[in-house]
Amino acid sequence: MLSNDRQIDRRILLQADSLQEAGWQVTILAMPLDKPATAEDRRVVRIGADCESQARKENRVLDAYRRLRRWLPMNGYFMRLLKSMAWRFVVDQEQFYLNLFLVDGRRHPAQVVVAHDLPMLAVGRTLAAEFGAKLVYDSHELFSEQEFSRGQQKSWARIEQKHIHACDRVITVNPSIARELERRYDLAQVSVIHNAERVSSLAPRSKYLHECFDIPHPHRVLLFQGGFSAGRNLENLVKGIASLTSADIHLVLLGDGTLSDRLQRLALRLGMEKRVHFHAAVPQQRLLEITASADAGIIPYQAICLNNYYCTPNKLFEFIAAGLPILASDLPELRRLVVGNAIGTVASLSRPAQLGAAIEHFFGDPDRLQAWREKLASVRDELSWQREGERLQQIYEELK
Numbered sequence: 381m382l383s384n385d386r387q388i389d390r391r392i393l394l395q396a397d398s399l400q401e402a403g404w405q406v407t408i409l410a411m412p413l414d415k416p417a418t419a420e421d422r423r424v425v426r427i428g429a430d431c432e433s434q435a436r437k438e439n440r441v442l443d444a445y446r447r448l449r450r451w452l453p454m455n456g457y458f459m460r461l462l463k464s465m466a467w468r469f470v471v472d473q474e475q476f477y478l479n480l481f482l483v484d485g486r487r488h489p490a491q492v493v494v495a496h497d498l499p500m501l502a503v504g505r506t507l508a509a510e511f512g513a514k515l516v517y518d519s520h521e522l523f524s525e526q527e528f529s530r531g532q533q534k535s536w537a538r539i540e541q542k543h544i545h546a547c548d549r550v551i552t553v554n555p556s557i558a559r560e561l562e563r564r565y566d567l568a569q570v571s572v573i574h575n576a577e578r579v580s581s582l583a584p585r586s587k588y589l590h591e592c593f594d595i596p597h598p599h600r601v602l603l604f605q606g607g608f609s610a611g612r613n614l615e616n617l618v619k620g621i622a623s624l625t626s627a628d629i630h631l632v633l634l635g636d637g638t639l640s641d642r643l644q645r646l647a648l649r650l651g652m653e654k655r656v657h658f659h660a661a662v663p664q665q666r667l668l669e670i671t672a673s674a675d676a677g678i679i680p681y682q683a684i685c686l687n688n689y690y691c692t693p694n695k696l697f698e699f700i701a702a703g704l705p706i707l708a709s710d711l712p713e714l715r716r717l718v719v720g721n722a723i724g725t726v727a728s729l730s731r732p733a734q735l736g737a738a739i740e741h742f743f744g745d746p747d748r749l750q751a752w753r754e755k756l757a758s759v760r761d762e763l764s765w766q767r768e769g770e771r772l773q774q775i776y777e778e779l780k
Contacts, residue, residue, distance in 0.1 A: 381395070381396065381406060381407065381408045381409065381494040381496060382409050382410075382481060382485065382493065382494065382495050382496060382500040382503055382504050382507075383408060383409070383410045383411070383496045383497070383500065384410075384411055384477065384496075384497060384499040384500055385410055385411060385496075386410070386411050386412070386413055386414070388408060388410055388421065388424060389496070389520065390575075390577070390664060390694060391496075391518075391520065391553075391575050391694075392408060392496055393408075393421060394576075394578065394765050394768075394769065395494075395518075395573075395769075395772055396408060396421075396423055397769070398765075398769035398770075398772050398773055399772070399773070399776060401769070401773070402773040402776065402777070404492075404776065406423050407423060407425055407488050407490070408421070408423050408424045408425065409425050409427060409481065409484060409485055409488065410424055410425070410426060410427070411426070411427060411480075412426045412427060412428055413426060425484070425488070427480055427481055427483075427484045428480075428484065473499075473532075473535055473536065473539060474502045474539050477499050477500065477502065477503050478502055478503055478506065481500070481503045482503060482506060482507070485503060485507045486507065486510065489511050489513075490507075490511055490513050491511075491513050491514065492513055492514045492515075492516060492776065492779055493507050493508040493511065493513050493514070493515055493516070494516045494517075494518060495515070495516070495517050495518065495547075496518050496520065497518070497519065497520045497521070497523060498519065498523035498524065498536055498539065498540055499523075501517055501539065501540065501543045501544070502539060502542075502543055504516075504517065505543045505546045505547075508546075509546075514548040514549075514779045515546060515547045515548050516547065516548060516549045516550075516551065516775075516776075516779070517543075517544060517547040517549070517550045517551070518551045518552070518573075519550065519551070519552040519553075519557065519561060519570075520552075520553060521553065521557070521687050521691070522557050522560060522561075522686055522687040522690055523536055523540070523687070524536035524537040524540060525685055525686035525687040526685055526687045527611060527684060527685045527687075537564075540565070541564075541565060544561075544565050544567070545565070545567075548779060549571065549775055549778075549779065550567060550569075550570045550571070551570070551571045551572070551573050551772075551775065552570055552571075552572060552573075553572070553573070553574060553575050553692055554572060554574065554690065554692045554713045555572055555713075555716075556690040556712050556713050557570075557690050558570040558571070558572050560686075560690070571771075571775055573768050573771060573772050573775075574692065574697065574763060574768050575692060575693070575694050575696075575697050576697045576700075576701075576763050576764050576765045576767070576768045577668065577694075577697045577698050577700070577701035577764070577765055578701070578764065578765040578766065579701045579760050579761065579764040579765070579766065582672065582702075582703050582757075582760075583669075583672070585672060585673060585703075586669075586672070586673045587673060588669075588670055588673035589601050589603070589632050589657075589659070589670070589673045589674055590673070592657075592659065593630070593632070593657040593659075595630050595657075596628070598628065599628040599629070599630055600628060600629050600630065600675040600676070600743050601630050601631075601632055601673075601674045601675050601676075602629060602630065602631050602632070602674065602675065602676050602677070602678050602707070602739060602743075603631075603632050603634060603671065603674035603675075603676070603677050603678065603699075603704070604617065604631070604632070604633050604634070604635075604677070604678050604679075604680070604695075605633075605634040605635055605667070605671060605677070605695050605698065606634075606635050606693065606694070606695050607635055607636070607637040608633065608635055608636060608637030608638070608639040608640045608643060609637045609638065609639060610639065611681075611682075611684055611688070612680070612681060613680040613681060613682050613709075613729065613730070614633070614639060614643055614680070615639075615642070615643065615646060616680070616729075616730070616731060616732050616735060617631065617678070617680050617729075617735055618631070618643055618646050618647055618650065618652065618656055619646070619650065619732035619735070620729075620732045620733075620734075620735025620736045620739060621652055621655055621656055621735075621736070621739070622650040622651070622652050622655075622732070622736075623732050623733055623735070623736030624736050624739060624740060625740065626740055626743070627655075629655075629739060629740070629743060630655050630656070630657060631655065631656045631657070632657045632658075632659055632674065633656070633657070633658050633659070634659040634660075634661070634662070634670065634671075635659075635661045636660060636661045640658065643658070644658055667698065668698060668701055668702045671698055671699065671701075671702035671704065672702040672703060672704070674702075674704060675704075675705075675743075675749075676704055676705045676706065676707060676724070676742065676743070676749070677695065677698075677699035677702075677704040677705075677706050677707070678706070678707045678708070678739075679693060679695060679696060679699075679706065679707075679708040679709060679714060680708075680709055680729045680735065681693070681708075681709050681711065681714075682709060682729070682730055683709075683711060688711070689711055689712070690711070690712060690713055691711065691713065691714070692713045692714070692717065696708070696714065696717065696718075697763060700723065700756065700759060700760050700763050701760055701764065703753060703756045703757070703760060704756070705723060705724045705742075705749055705752035705753055705756070706718050706723060706724035706725075707724055707725060707726075707727070707729075707738060707739065707742045708724065708725075708726050708729075709726060709727070709728070709729045709730075710726040710727055710728055710729075711726070714726055717763070721755065721759045721762075721763075722751070722752065722755045723752050723755050723756050723759050724742075724752055725742060727741075727742075
Protein backbone atom coordinates (compact mmCIF):
# COMPACT_ATOMS: atom_id res chain seq x y z
CA MET A 381 0.00 0.00 0.00
CA LEU A 382 1.34 3.40 -1.02
CA SER A 383 0.28 6.59 0.80
CA ASN A 384 1.49 10.17 0.49
CA ASP A 385 0.34 10.88 4.05
CA ARG A 386 2.34 11.41 7.20
CA GLN A 387 -0.62 10.68 9.47
CA ILE A 388 -1.89 7.39 8.06
CA ASP A 389 -5.55 7.67 7.15
CA ARG A 390 -7.94 5.52 9.20
CA ARG A 391 -9.27 4.11 5.91
CA ILE A 392 -5.85 2.69 5.06
CA LEU A 393 -5.33 1.09 8.48
CA LEU A 394 -8.80 -0.48 8.46
CA GLN A 395 -8.21 -1.86 4.97
CA ALA A 396 -4.90 -3.31 6.16
CA ASP A 397 -6.72 -4.96 9.08
CA SER A 398 -9.37 -6.52 6.83
CA LEU A 399 -6.82 -7.78 4.33
CA GLN A 400 -4.71 -9.33 7.07
CA GLU A 401 -7.82 -11.05 8.41
CA ALA A 402 -8.23 -12.53 4.91
CA GLY A 403 -4.65 -13.84 4.92
CA TRP A 404 -2.75 -11.07 3.11
CA GLN A 405 0.58 -9.71 4.32
CA VAL A 406 0.39 -5.91 4.22
CA THR A 407 3.10 -3.25 4.05
CA ILE A 408 2.19 0.47 4.08
CA LEU A 409 4.82 2.70 2.48
CA ALA A 410 4.31 6.30 3.57
CA MET A 411 5.88 9.74 3.72
CA PRO A 412 8.47 10.52 6.43
CA LEU A 413 7.39 12.00 9.74
CA ASP A 414 8.60 15.37 10.98
CA LYS A 415 9.99 13.59 14.04
CA PRO A 416 10.22 9.91 15.05
CA ALA A 417 6.98 8.42 16.36
CA THR A 418 6.97 6.94 19.86
CA ALA A 419 4.62 4.16 18.74
CA GLU A 420 3.63 3.38 15.17
CA ASP A 421 1.74 0.63 13.39
CA ARG A 422 4.27 -2.10 12.66
CA ARG A 423 3.05 -2.37 9.06
CA VAL A 424 4.11 1.20 8.24
CA VAL A 425 7.45 1.78 6.51
CA ARG A 426 8.62 5.37 6.06
CA ILE A 427 10.42 6.27 2.84
CA GLY A 428 14.05 7.30 3.30
CA ALA A 429 14.18 5.74 6.78
CA ASP A 430 17.05 3.32 6.16
CA CYS A 431 19.30 5.24 3.82
CA GLU A 432 19.97 8.67 2.42
CA SER A 433 17.26 9.45 -0.09
CA GLN A 434 18.23 9.96 -3.73
CA ALA A 435 15.42 12.50 -4.10
CA ARG A 436 17.46 15.47 -2.90
CA LYS A 437 15.44 18.23 -4.57
CA GLU A 438 12.16 16.66 -3.52
CA ASN A 439 13.32 16.41 0.09
CA ARG A 440 14.33 20.07 0.11
CA VAL A 441 10.82 20.94 -1.08
CA LEU A 442 9.33 18.74 1.66
CA ASP A 443 11.51 20.42 4.29
CA ALA A 444 10.33 23.87 3.17
CA TYR A 445 6.72 22.66 3.24
CA ARG A 446 7.10 21.35 6.82
CA ARG A 447 8.36 24.74 7.95
CA LEU A 448 5.60 26.67 6.22
CA ARG A 449 2.71 24.59 7.51
CA ARG A 450 3.61 25.57 11.09
CA TRP A 451 2.48 29.09 10.30
CA LEU A 452 0.07 28.98 7.37
CA PRO A 453 -3.39 27.34 7.26
CA MET A 454 -3.11 24.13 5.22
CA ASN A 455 -5.94 25.02 2.84
CA GLY A 456 -5.62 28.78 3.13
CA TYR A 457 -5.04 31.15 0.23
CA PHE A 458 -1.28 31.64 0.75
CA MET A 459 -0.52 27.94 1.20
CA ARG A 460 -2.51 27.09 -1.93
CA LEU A 461 -0.63 29.82 -3.83
CA LEU A 462 2.76 28.53 -2.68
CA LYS A 463 1.85 24.94 -3.57
CA SER A 464 0.69 26.07 -7.00
CA MET A 465 3.96 27.92 -7.62
CA ALA A 466 6.00 24.92 -6.44
CA TRP A 467 4.17 22.51 -8.77
CA ARG A 468 4.47 24.94 -11.66
CA PHE A 469 8.06 26.12 -11.35
CA VAL A 470 9.99 23.79 -9.02
CA VAL A 471 8.82 20.18 -9.29
CA ASP A 472 6.80 18.02 -11.69
CA GLN A 473 3.71 16.58 -9.96
CA GLU A 474 4.17 13.05 -11.29
CA GLN A 475 7.96 12.84 -11.15
CA PHE A 476 8.06 14.29 -7.63
CA TYR A 477 6.43 11.21 -6.10
CA LEU A 478 8.20 8.77 -8.41
CA ASN A 479 11.54 10.14 -7.23
CA LEU A 480 10.48 9.98 -3.59
CA PHE A 481 8.97 6.49 -3.51
CA LEU A 482 10.49 4.21 -6.15
CA VAL A 483 13.80 3.38 -4.45
CA ASP A 484 12.09 2.29 -1.24
CA GLY A 485 9.13 0.75 -3.04
CA ARG A 486 11.34 -1.63 -5.00
CA ARG A 487 12.45 -3.20 -1.71
CA HIS A 488 8.94 -4.57 -1.09
CA PRO A 489 7.94 -6.88 -3.96
CA ALA A 490 4.22 -7.64 -3.87
CA GLN A 491 1.42 -9.51 -5.60
CA VAL A 492 -0.85 -6.46 -5.36
CA VAL A 493 0.17 -2.79 -5.27
CA VAL A 494 -2.39 -0.34 -3.89
CA ALA A 495 -2.15 3.36 -4.80
CA HIS A 496 -4.00 5.32 -2.12
CA ASP A 497 -5.02 8.57 -3.82
CA LEU A 498 -3.88 10.12 -7.07
CA PRO A 499 -0.31 11.19 -6.13
CA MET A 500 0.55 7.50 -5.69
CA LEU A 501 -0.97 6.25 -8.94
CA ALA A 502 2.11 6.64 -11.18
CA VAL A 503 4.29 5.10 -8.46
CA GLY A 504 1.85 2.22 -8.06
CA ARG A 505 1.70 1.57 -11.80
CA THR A 506 5.49 1.55 -12.11
CA LEU A 507 5.99 -0.84 -9.20
CA ALA A 508 3.15 -3.14 -10.27
CA ALA A 509 4.70 -3.43 -13.73
CA GLU A 510 8.13 -4.22 -12.28
CA PHE A 511 6.72 -6.81 -9.86
CA GLY A 512 4.26 -8.36 -12.33
CA ALA A 513 1.61 -7.45 -9.75
CA LYS A 514 -2.03 -6.42 -9.85
CA LEU A 515 -2.72 -2.67 -9.42
CA VAL A 516 -5.53 -1.25 -7.28
CA TYR A 517 -6.30 2.48 -7.21
CA ASP A 518 -8.19 3.70 -4.16
CA SER A 519 -9.36 7.25 -4.86
CA HIS A 520 -10.12 8.76 -1.44
CA GLU A 521 -11.68 11.81 -3.09
CA LEU A 522 -12.17 13.50 -6.43
CA PHE A 523 -8.54 14.55 -6.18
CA SER A 524 -8.16 16.76 -9.25
CA GLU A 525 -11.25 18.78 -8.26
CA GLN A 526 -9.92 20.09 -4.97
CA GLU A 527 -9.21 23.77 -4.34
CA PHE A 528 -6.21 23.82 -6.66
CA SER A 529 -5.41 26.36 -9.32
CA ARG A 530 -6.98 25.55 -12.68
CA GLY A 531 -3.55 24.57 -14.01
CA GLN A 532 -3.01 22.13 -11.15
CA GLN A 533 -6.46 20.62 -11.63
CA LYS A 534 -5.75 19.99 -15.30
CA SER A 535 -2.33 18.54 -14.54
CA TRP A 536 -3.66 16.09 -11.95
CA ALA A 537 -6.52 15.12 -14.28
CA ARG A 538 -3.99 14.34 -17.04
CA ILE A 539 -2.03 12.12 -14.64
CA GLU A 540 -5.21 10.27 -13.66
CA GLN A 541 -6.22 9.86 -17.31
CA LYS A 542 -2.74 8.55 -18.16
CA HIS A 543 -2.65 5.77 -15.56
CA ILE A 544 -6.16 4.82 -14.48
CA HIS A 545 -6.76 2.33 -17.29
CA ALA A 546 -3.72 0.31 -16.14
CA CYS A 547 -5.57 -0.50 -12.89
CA ASP A 548 -7.05 -3.93 -12.28
CA ARG A 549 -9.57 -2.41 -9.86
CA VAL A 550 -10.60 1.14 -9.00
CA ILE A 551 -12.19 1.85 -5.61
CA THR A 552 -13.59 5.06 -4.16
CA VAL A 553 -15.51 6.36 -1.15
CA ASN A 554 -19.08 6.95 -2.38
CA PRO A 555 -21.40 6.43 -5.38
CA SER A 556 -21.24 10.05 -6.63
CA ILE A 557 -17.46 9.97 -7.02
CA ALA A 558 -17.66 6.46 -8.48
CA ARG A 559 -20.09 7.65 -11.17
CA GLU A 560 -17.93 10.70 -11.88
CA LEU A 561 -14.79 8.58 -12.37
CA GLU A 562 -16.69 6.12 -14.57
CA ARG A 563 -18.00 8.99 -16.72
CA ARG A 564 -14.71 10.86 -17.03
CA TYR A 565 -12.55 7.89 -17.91
CA ASP A 566 -15.06 5.53 -19.51
CA LEU A 567 -14.56 2.89 -16.80
CA ALA A 568 -16.81 -0.15 -16.63
CA GLN A 569 -17.01 -0.25 -12.83
CA VAL A 570 -15.67 1.69 -9.88
CA SER A 571 -16.32 -0.10 -6.59
CA VAL A 572 -17.51 1.78 -3.49
CA ILE A 573 -16.01 1.18 -0.06
CA HIS A 574 -17.36 3.77 2.38
CA ASN A 575 -15.09 5.43 4.95
CA ALA A 576 -16.94 3.55 7.66
CA GLU A 577 -15.75 3.07 11.22
CA ARG A 578 -15.49 -0.21 13.10
CA VAL A 579 -18.43 -0.45 15.51
CA SER A 580 -18.96 -2.26 18.79
CA SER A 581 -21.79 -2.25 21.32
CA LEU A 582 -22.66 1.26 22.44
CA ALA A 583 -21.95 1.90 26.10
CA PRO A 584 -24.38 4.10 28.05
CA ARG A 585 -23.81 7.74 27.07
CA SER A 586 -21.40 9.52 29.35
CA LYS A 587 -21.38 13.24 30.22
CA TYR A 588 -17.67 13.56 29.49
CA LEU A 589 -17.91 16.74 27.39
CA HIS A 590 -20.37 18.33 29.83
CA GLU A 591 -18.04 17.66 32.73
CA CYS A 592 -14.88 18.58 30.81
CA PHE A 593 -16.21 22.09 30.11
CA ASP A 594 -18.52 22.50 33.14
CA ILE A 595 -21.61 22.50 30.90
CA PRO A 596 -24.90 22.04 32.82
CA HIS A 597 -26.14 18.50 32.22
CA PRO A 598 -29.53 19.52 30.73
CA HIS A 599 -27.78 21.65 28.08
CA ARG A 600 -27.20 20.21 24.59
CA VAL A 601 -23.73 19.70 23.06
CA LEU A 602 -23.19 19.99 19.30
CA LEU A 603 -19.86 18.50 18.21
CA PHE A 604 -17.52 19.26 15.32
CA GLN A 605 -14.45 17.05 15.15
CA GLY A 606 -11.49 17.02 12.81
CA GLY A 607 -8.94 19.48 11.51
CA PHE A 608 -9.41 23.20 12.05
CA SER A 609 -8.42 24.22 8.55
CA ALA A 610 -9.54 26.71 5.94
CA GLY A 611 -12.52 25.83 3.75
CA ARG A 612 -14.48 24.03 6.49
CA ASN A 613 -16.83 26.92 7.35
CA LEU A 614 -15.74 26.90 11.00
CA GLU A 615 -15.70 30.65 11.53
CA ASN A 616 -19.31 30.88 10.35
CA LEU A 617 -20.14 27.97 12.64
CA VAL A 618 -18.83 29.87 15.68
CA LYS A 619 -20.74 32.97 14.56
CA GLY A 620 -23.84 30.81 14.13
CA ILE A 621 -23.69 29.80 17.79
CA ALA A 622 -23.57 33.50 18.71
CA SER A 623 -26.80 34.04 16.73
CA LEU A 624 -28.80 31.44 18.68
CA THR A 625 -31.72 32.58 20.79
CA SER A 626 -31.44 29.39 22.87
CA ALA A 627 -28.82 29.72 25.60
CA ASP A 628 -28.63 26.00 26.35
CA ILE A 629 -26.88 24.85 23.15
CA HIS A 630 -23.08 24.57 23.25
CA LEU A 631 -20.56 23.91 20.50
CA VAL A 632 -17.48 21.74 21.09
CA LEU A 633 -14.70 21.83 18.49
CA LEU A 634 -12.57 18.71 18.92
CA GLY A 635 -9.29 18.66 17.02
CA ASP A 636 -6.45 20.96 16.09
CA GLY A 637 -5.07 22.93 13.18
CA THR A 638 -3.72 26.28 12.14
CA LEU A 639 -7.11 27.98 12.61
CA SER A 640 -7.33 27.03 16.28
CA ASP A 641 -6.05 30.34 17.69
CA ARG A 642 -8.16 32.37 15.27
CA LEU A 643 -11.31 30.47 16.22
CA GLN A 644 -10.63 30.90 19.93
CA ARG A 645 -10.09 34.64 19.48
CA LEU A 646 -13.34 34.84 17.51
CA ALA A 647 -15.26 33.07 20.29
CA LEU A 648 -13.84 35.52 22.84
CA ARG A 649 -14.66 38.54 20.68
CA LEU A 650 -18.25 37.35 20.32
CA GLY A 651 -18.57 36.70 24.06
CA MET A 652 -19.05 32.98 23.37
CA GLU A 653 -16.24 31.59 25.52
CA LYS A 654 -18.83 29.89 27.79
CA ARG A 655 -20.74 28.40 24.85
CA VAL A 656 -17.98 27.50 22.38
CA HIS A 657 -15.42 25.05 23.75
CA PHE A 658 -12.15 23.69 22.34
CA HIS A 659 -10.92 20.16 23.02
CA ALA A 660 -7.47 19.03 21.89
CA ALA A 661 -7.23 16.23 19.32
CA VAL A 662 -7.24 12.74 20.81
CA PRO A 663 -5.86 9.37 19.62
CA GLN A 664 -8.18 7.44 17.33
CA GLN A 665 -8.71 4.75 19.95
CA ARG A 666 -10.27 7.31 22.34
CA LEU A 667 -12.22 9.27 19.75
CA LEU A 668 -15.53 7.41 19.57
CA GLU A 669 -15.91 7.27 23.35
CA ILE A 670 -15.61 11.07 23.50
CA THR A 671 -17.75 11.59 20.38
CA ALA A 672 -20.58 9.56 21.93
CA SER A 673 -20.79 11.97 24.89
CA ALA A 674 -22.14 14.76 22.65
CA ASP A 675 -25.82 15.16 21.76
CA ALA A 676 -25.31 15.58 18.01
CA GLY A 677 -22.64 16.07 15.36
CA ILE A 678 -22.37 18.79 12.71
CA ILE A 679 -20.74 18.80 9.25
CA PRO A 680 -20.91 22.40 7.93
CA TYR A 681 -18.77 21.89 4.80
CA GLN A 682 -19.56 24.03 1.77
CA ALA A 683 -19.42 23.20 -1.96
CA ILE A 684 -16.35 25.35 -2.57
CA CYS A 685 -15.15 22.79 -5.14
CA LEU A 686 -16.56 19.67 -6.79
CA ASN A 687 -14.62 17.47 -4.38
CA ASN A 688 -16.35 19.10 -1.38
CA TYR A 689 -19.70 18.93 -3.16
CA TYR A 690 -19.41 15.12 -3.23
CA CYS A 691 -17.75 14.74 0.19
CA THR A 692 -18.38 12.01 2.77
CA PRO A 693 -15.80 12.91 5.44
CA ASN A 694 -14.55 10.51 8.11
CA LYS A 695 -16.45 12.40 10.80
CA LEU A 696 -19.77 11.41 9.17
CA PHE A 697 -19.09 7.74 9.86
CA GLU A 698 -17.56 8.48 13.26
CA PHE A 699 -20.80 10.22 14.26
CA ILE A 700 -22.78 7.24 12.96
CA ALA A 701 -20.60 4.73 14.85
CA ALA A 702 -20.98 6.80 18.03
CA GLY A 703 -24.78 6.92 17.64
CA LEU A 704 -25.02 10.70 17.14
CA PRO A 705 -27.80 12.36 15.12
CA ILE A 706 -26.27 14.56 12.43
CA LEU A 707 -26.86 18.07 11.12
CA ALA A 708 -25.08 18.49 7.78
CA SER A 709 -24.87 20.81 4.81
CA ASP A 710 -27.26 19.92 2.01
CA LEU A 711 -24.78 18.19 -0.30
CA PRO A 712 -25.68 15.09 -2.38
CA GLU A 713 -23.87 12.35 -0.48
CA LEU A 714 -24.54 13.88 2.94
CA ARG A 715 -28.25 14.05 2.04
CA ARG A 716 -28.19 10.44 0.78
CA LEU A 717 -26.67 9.07 3.97
CA VAL A 718 -28.18 11.36 6.62
CA VAL A 719 -31.69 12.00 5.32
CA GLY A 720 -31.88 8.74 3.38
CA ASN A 721 -31.23 6.77 6.57
CA ALA A 722 -33.36 9.05 8.80
CA ILE A 723 -30.48 9.75 11.20
CA GLY A 724 -30.57 13.56 11.07
CA THR A 725 -31.22 16.38 8.66
CA VAL A 726 -29.50 18.62 6.13
CA ALA A 727 -29.86 22.35 5.54
CA SER A 728 -28.18 25.31 3.89
CA LEU A 729 -25.37 26.21 6.30
CA SER A 730 -23.42 28.78 4.32
CA ARG A 731 -24.06 31.83 6.53
CA PRO A 732 -24.09 32.35 10.32
CA ALA A 733 -27.83 33.16 10.43
CA GLN A 734 -28.62 29.98 8.45
CA LEU A 735 -26.43 27.94 10.79
CA GLY A 736 -28.13 29.40 13.85
CA ALA A 737 -31.63 28.77 12.49
CA ALA A 738 -30.74 25.21 11.41
CA ILE A 739 -29.22 24.36 14.81
CA GLU A 740 -32.26 25.62 16.70
CA HIS A 741 -34.62 23.75 14.38
CA PHE A 742 -32.49 20.60 14.70
CA PHE A 743 -32.77 20.60 18.50
CA GLY A 744 -36.31 21.99 18.54
CA ASP A 745 -38.19 18.65 18.51
CA PRO A 746 -36.99 16.21 21.22
CA ASP A 747 -39.16 13.38 19.87
CA ARG A 748 -37.60 13.69 16.40
CA LEU A 749 -34.11 13.76 17.92
CA GLN A 750 -34.89 10.57 19.83
CA ALA A 751 -36.27 8.91 16.67
CA TRP A 752 -32.99 9.66 14.89
CA ARG A 753 -31.07 8.13 17.79
CA GLU A 754 -33.19 4.99 17.69
CA LYS A 755 -32.73 4.61 13.93
CA LEU A 756 -28.96 4.87 14.39
CA ALA A 757 -29.01 1.61 16.34
CA SER A 758 -29.57 -0.30 13.10
CA VAL A 759 -27.89 2.09 10.64
CA ARG A 760 -24.58 2.01 12.51
CA ASP A 761 -24.37 -1.75 11.86
CA GLU A 762 -25.26 -1.39 8.18
CA LEU A 763 -22.69 1.40 7.68
CA SER A 764 -19.92 -0.21 9.73
CA TRP A 765 -16.39 -1.15 8.74
CA GLN A 766 -17.29 -4.76 9.46
CA ARG A 767 -19.65 -4.66 6.45
CA GLU A 768 -17.35 -2.56 4.25
CA GLY A 769 -14.38 -4.76 5.14
CA GLU A 770 -16.22 -7.83 3.87
CA ARG A 771 -16.81 -6.07 0.53
CA LEU A 772 -13.14 -5.13 0.37
CA GLN A 773 -12.05 -8.70 1.05
CA GLN A 774 -14.22 -9.89 -1.84
CA ILE A 775 -12.58 -7.39 -4.22
CA TYR A 776 -9.13 -8.70 -3.33
CA GLU A 777 -10.27 -12.31 -3.48
CA GLU A 778 -11.20 -11.69 -7.13
CA LEU A 779 -7.67 -10.39 -7.80
CA LYS A 780 -6.00 -13.70 -6.90
